[in-house]
Amino acid sequence: MSMILEAFWIWIAALLTLAIFSFLWKDNVFYRTAEHLYIGVANGYSITLIYYNVVLPNMVYPIRGANQALSADGFSWGLLNPFNDHNYFIILPMMVGALYITRFIPSVSWMIRIPIGITMGYYTAIAIPASFKASIVRQLEASILTRSDFDSWSVVFYGLLIFLTTVATLIYFFFSAEHKGALKPISEIGILTVMVGFGASFGLTVMARISLAIGRFIFLFKDWLGVVS
Amino acid sequence: MLAVLVGSGAMAQEIPAEPAIETAPEPEPIPEPPPVLHPPRNIVAQDVPHDNGGVLNIQWEPPIEGVPVRYVLEMAGEDGFFQEVTRTALTQYTVMQLENFVPYRFRVAAVYEKGQSMSPETEPVMARDHWLKLGEMPVLIAIFVFGSLLLFFIQAARRGVELFVRRISGLTAVEDAIGRATEMGKPVLYVPGTSTIEDVATLASLNILGEVARRTVHYDVKIICPNKDPIVYTIAREIVKETYASEGRPDAFDPDSVFFMVPDQFAFAAGVDGIMVREQPATIFLMGMFWAESLIMAETGASTGAIQIAGTDSVAQLPFFITACDYTLIGEELYAASAYLGREPMLLGTLKAQDYGKLVFLIIMVVFTLISVFSGYDAASLVRVR
Amino acid sequence: MKRRFPMTIMFLFAIWGGISVFVGKTKVHDFDNLLRNKLLLIVGAFAIILGLGSLIFHHTQKIKRKARFWQYSYVTLIALAVTTFIGLGGGVRGERSLPTIFGGTVIGAHDGLVYVFTSQAEKNLFMDEPSRYADPTKAVLELPREFETDFNRFEASQLREEIHLKHTALQLKGQPIPPMISPVSNQQVAYKKEFKISLQQLYEGILVPCGSTMFAMLAFYMCSAAYRAFRMRNLHAGVLLVAAFIVMLGQIPLATAFIPGLHELRQWILDVPNLASKRGIMIGVGLGASATSFKIILGIERAWLGGGE
Numbered sequence: 001m002s003m004i005l006e007a008f009w010i011w012i013a014a015l016l017t018l019a020i021f022s023f024l025w026k027d028n029v030f031y032r033t034a035e036h037l038y039i040g041v042a043n044g045y046s047i048t049l050i051y052y053n054v055v056l057p058n059m060v061y062p063i064r065g066a067n068q069a070l071s072a073d074g075f076s077w078g079l080l081n082p083f084n085d086h087n088y089f090i091i092l093p094m095m096v097g098a099l100y101i102t103r104f105i106p107s108v109s110w111m112i113r114i115p116i117g118i119t120m121g122y123y124t125a126i127a128i129p130a131s132f133k134a135s136i137v138r139q140l141e142a143s144i145l146t147r148s149d150f151d152s153w154s155v156v157f158y159g160l161l162i163f164l165t166t167v168a169t170l171i172y173f174f175f176s177a178e179h180k181g182a183l184k185p186i187s188e189i190g191i192l193t194v195m196v197g198f199g200a201s202f203g204l205t206v207m208a209r210i211s212l213a214i215g216r217f218i219f220l221f222k223d224w225l226g227v228v229s
Numbered sequence: 230m231l232a233v234l235v236g237s238g239a240m241a242q243e244i245p246a247e248p249a250i251e252t253a254p255e256p257e258p259i260p261e262p263p264p265v266l267h268p269p270r271n272i273v274a275q276d277v278p279h280d281n282g283g284v285l286n287i288q289w290e291p292p293i294e295g296v297p298v299r300y301v302l303e304m305a306g307e308d309g310f311f312q313e314v315t316r317t318a319l320t321q322y323t324v325m326q327l328e329n330f331v332p333y334r335f336r337v338a339a340v341y342e343k344g345q346s347m348s349p350e351t352e353p354v355m356a357r358d359h360w361l362k363l364g365e366m367p368v369l370i371a372i373f374v375f376g377s378l379l380l381f382f383i384q385a386a387r388r389g390v391e392l393f394v395r396r397i398s399g400l401t402a403v404e405d406a407i408g409r410a411t412e413m414g415k416p417v418l419y420v421p422g423t424s425t426i427e428d429v430a431t432l433a434s435l436n437i438l439g440e441v442a443r444r445t446v447h448y449d450v451k452i453i454c455p456n457k458d459p460i461v462y463t464i465a466r467e468i469v470k471e472t473y474a475s476e477g478r479p480d481a482f483d484p485d486s487v488f489f490m491v492p493d494q495f496a497f498a499a500g501v502d503g504i505m506v507r508e509q510p511a512t513i514f515l516m517g518m519f520w521a522e523s524l525i526m527a528e529t530g531a532s533t534g535a536i537q538i539a540g541t542d543s544v545a546q547l548p549f550f551i552t553a554c555d556y557t558l559i560g561e562e563l564y565a566a567s568a569y570l571g572r573e574p575m576l577l578g579t580l581k582a583q584d585y586g587k588l589v590f591l592i593i594m595v596v597f598t599l600i601s602v603f604s605g606y607d608a609a610s611l612v613r614v615r
Numbered sequence: 616m617k618r619r620f621p622m623t624i625m626f627l628f629a630i631w632g633g634i635s636v637f638v639g640k641t642k643v644h645d646f647d648n649l650l651r652n653k654l655l656l657i658v659g660a661f662a663i664i665l666g667l668g669s670l671i672f673h674h675t676q677k678i679k680r681k682a683r684f685w686q687y688s689y690v691t692l693i694a695l696a697v698t699t700f701i702g703l704g705g706g707v708r709g710e711r712s713l714p715t716i717f718g719g720t721v722i723g724a725h726d727g728l729v730y731v732f733t734s735q736a737e738k739n740l741f742m743d744e745p746s747r748y749a750d751p752t753k754a755v756l757e758l759p760r761e762f763e764t765d766f767n768r769f770e771a772s773q774l775r776e777e778i779h780l781k782h783t784a785l786q787l788k789g790q791p792i793p794p795m796i797s798p799v800s801n802q803q804v805a806y807k808k809e810f811k812i813s814l815q816q817l818y819e820g821i822l823v824p825c826g827s828t829m830f831a832m833l834a835f836y837m838c839s840a841a842y843r844a845f846r847m848r849n850l851h852a853g854v855l856l857v858a859a860f861i862v863m864l865g866q867i868p869l870a871t872a873f874i875p876g877l878h879e880l881r882q883w884i885l886d887v888p889n890l891a892s893k894r895g896i897m898i899g900v901g902l903g904a905s906a907t908s909f910k911i912i913l914g915i916e917r918a919w920l921g922g923g924e
Binding site: 020023026027031032034035038039042043045046100103112113116119120123124127128129131132133136137138140141142143144145146147149150163166167170173174175176177178179194195197198199201202205 | 365367368369371372375393394395396397426427429432460463464467490491492493495496499500502503506507544545547548549551552559560561562565580581583584587590591593594595597598601602605607608609612613614
Binding site: 013033034059083096104121122129132166167190202206215 | 617618620621622624625626627628629630631632633635636637645649650651653654655656657658659660661662663664665667668670684687688690691692693694695696697698699700701702703814816817818819820821822823824825826827828829830831832833834835837841850851852854855856857858859860861862863865866884885886887888889890891892893894895896897898899900901902904905907908909911912919920
């Protein structure tokens with residue numbers, strides 16, 4: 001039984017693989033079916049994930065536990081402490097979250113902005129120090145040359161070149177001035193540096209993507225058809 | 230250069246050892262006396278300053294004589310019993326996840342092939358948390374400098390000072406691209422990235438969506454906006470709906486134009502590909518944060534003959550957009566886009582602040598490099614985040 | 616009220632978020648963790664109801680309007696219903712922890728780096744305390760190459776083991792451990808009784824092949840993108856292609872053996888222009904992202920409130 005079941009799933013997987021690959025030729029009935037199936041299953045799957053990873057541990061269990069504690073020991077302030085495993089405090093964020101549903105009630109639908117505002121406010125605020133630290137201060141620190149960078153000629157060459165091309169890249173992105181006069185050659189060096197950098201990323205990725213495609217063909221020819229071992 | 234440094238360091242350690250080998254030739258026939266095993270010296274346990282607490286740094290020096298195989302660090306908490314924390318070949322260890330304001334004592338054993346030697350205990354030390362994380366100071370100062378620039382230019386814009394911003398080709402194309410959709414009678418597809426609201430790139434994309442939606446209302450073009458994240462979907466829908474309302478066409482808003490598709494990365498790419506080939510949009514916007522799915526969408530879009538304008542700050546995906554799209558907003562151009570399209574003076578003020586911010590950091594880079602090179606002082610340490 | 620009240624609330628949460636980064640007090644830190652890893656997660660979970668509503672509305676509308684290809688909407692709706700029924704009713708079979716597709720798990724690898732992207736929910740699985748500075752959704756781990764071919768089958772527990780090994784190695788070298796990837800105990804999701812078709816089977820039989828085939832199509836798309844760039848015949852695209860070609864060729868041992876200087880040239884491209892361009896872009900991006908955040912917090916950019924006053 002389990003053998004048949006296993007073969008069944010390998011067939012499904014193989015047919016879906018072919019159906020999706022067929023899109024490279026053109027949109028067709030197989031791709032459309034696979035795509036719609038994929039979207040449906042992936043949605044169902046994430047509902048399950050949210051249920052098990054968020055709803056159960058963060059909403060159901062704490063309240064259920066708090067109910068039990070309340071009926072066993074009576075009320076205590078600890079039941080309102082969000083740091084406790086079992087508490088009623090989490091009803092508050094649940095009520096805030098429920099404001100999302102106000103969208104279906106036109107007269108109060110503006111209240112949807114409250115959970116949106118909370119989420120946006122918090123994440124935009126922590127993004128400021130985060131981007132300053134990772135993108136600016138760290139890069140600045142790494143860009144500053146020190147005396148030891150001038151110990152040998154090859155290092156000077158590398159270090160200085162990185163320094164100057166970084167400056168050129170920054171200048172390319174200046175919005176305040178047209179790329180004219182002295183800025184023209186500098187910003188051109190900047191964009192060329194950027195393009196070489198992008199080329200490097202492109203080149204680095206090619207191999208990994210090809211190995212992925214090979215992986216899929218191995219699945220088709222080995223796991224499904226069994227023509228290669 | 231690195232090799233030279235390491236080499237000289239090793240030399241410095243070996244020199245004192247040499248005379249010891251020469252002056253003490255081992256007498257062969259006499260049975261070995263029990264070796265004297267020396268313990269590690271000068272154990273220092275310290276609270277890491279200006280942090281969240283819970284962390285202590287332990288350092289020690291190698292024994293006077295002999296090379297231990299490894300060290301064993303032991304720690305005693307309030308109960309007074311010593312327990313092993315780690316075994317290491319190094320002379321330093323950071324103990325984490327301790328209780329704040331609880332005294333801990335440490336000792337280190339040097340383990341030799343023939344036994345071990347325990348150091349004396351340290352004085353009790355406590356991990357503390359601190360109000361201000363001083364290690365973050367460079368970040369705080371940088372934010373302060375940039376924030377001031379921002380407020381200055383916003384004020385200047387409010388006073389009506391003319392602020393010049395150069396042409397950004399990817400953005401001047403937006404108007405034409407939507408105009409093209411009007412002529413062809415085809416929809417505009419807008420993908421606000423595949424990330425969540427935690428990514429600022431998503432927020433930037435949502436701001437651009439507002440500007441694009443305003444133009445689609447104006448030209449009376451259908452907009453299609455599929456979403457991967459439910460929260461982003463909710464905001465995107467509000468933005469498009471409000472834009473229709475503020476442009477005086479609330480009735481023209483199609484509640485199905487902005488929709489949630491699927492939270493799975495590749496399922497989303499599959500679905501967007503489907504829309505591209507079936508709805509044949511005249512113009513495609515791919516704005517925000519993308520991962521590997523970027524090229525799947527961009528190449529399919531390119532094959533349909535649509536005009537594609539992409540924008541992302543993901544350095545890894547930019548090369549693919551550049552090869553497959555007609556226009557690509559690179560990095561900060563994505564963040565400049567809504568200000569540029571909106572042409573609102575206050576928003577343009579922030580663009581100016583970005584430029585001057587860059588200038589300030591450029592000057593710091595040059596000046597600090599000059600200081601380091603000519604004085605030998607490590608100026609980079611001034612901006613180091615600990 | 617309709618605009619000012621949400622604005623005020625947003626501003627208060629922004630102040631909290633901004634301040635908590637610089638305050639080291641444990642109480643502040645603990646509350647911030649609670650807010651980020653629990654309370655905001657609860658708030659956000661409700662948005663999926665809207666998402667789901669939208670999805671169902673989108674497809675029922677299509678069926679009702681008999682829009683083009685409306686028949687396929689049945690496929691999505693039925694698949695959604697069946698998967699949800701199996702997932703919530705049947706749970707997950709087997710020993711392994713729940714494979715995570717929401718937001719993706721291990722999505723790509725090259726050059727010995729495995730890229731792990733995690734959603735909010737998964738952050739708890741992989742990282743007990745994600746650093747707020749290093750973007751936890753973009754954690755990059757160095758893992759051995761053997762994981763490259765089959766990441767979609769990658770298991771969370773395996774990953775954690777690798778993280779643990781990696782950390783031990785870093786510790787031995789005396790290097791600091793990246794705060795964003797610390798190992799956590801193996802968290803298992805509560806399982807329920809076994810069904811004939813389990814969610815695990817749907818995952819392995821449908822989601823994995825579809826996902827990895829979509830991913831594998833990139834190999835073809837990369838070729839067509841390169842050809843497209845080649846046809847553009849402008850300097851910038853040409854420079855990009857040449858650099859890409861050198862870097863790609865330099866990865867092949869046979870090529871480096873026959874072409875003298877190729878390896879050095881590749882290394883130079885990676886070390887100099889590549890580094891400089893990324894640095895330049897990152898500084899600009901940092902400023903742009905911060906400016907966008909400031910604009911939203913200060914209420915200058917208020918598209919989310921529908922613009923206007």
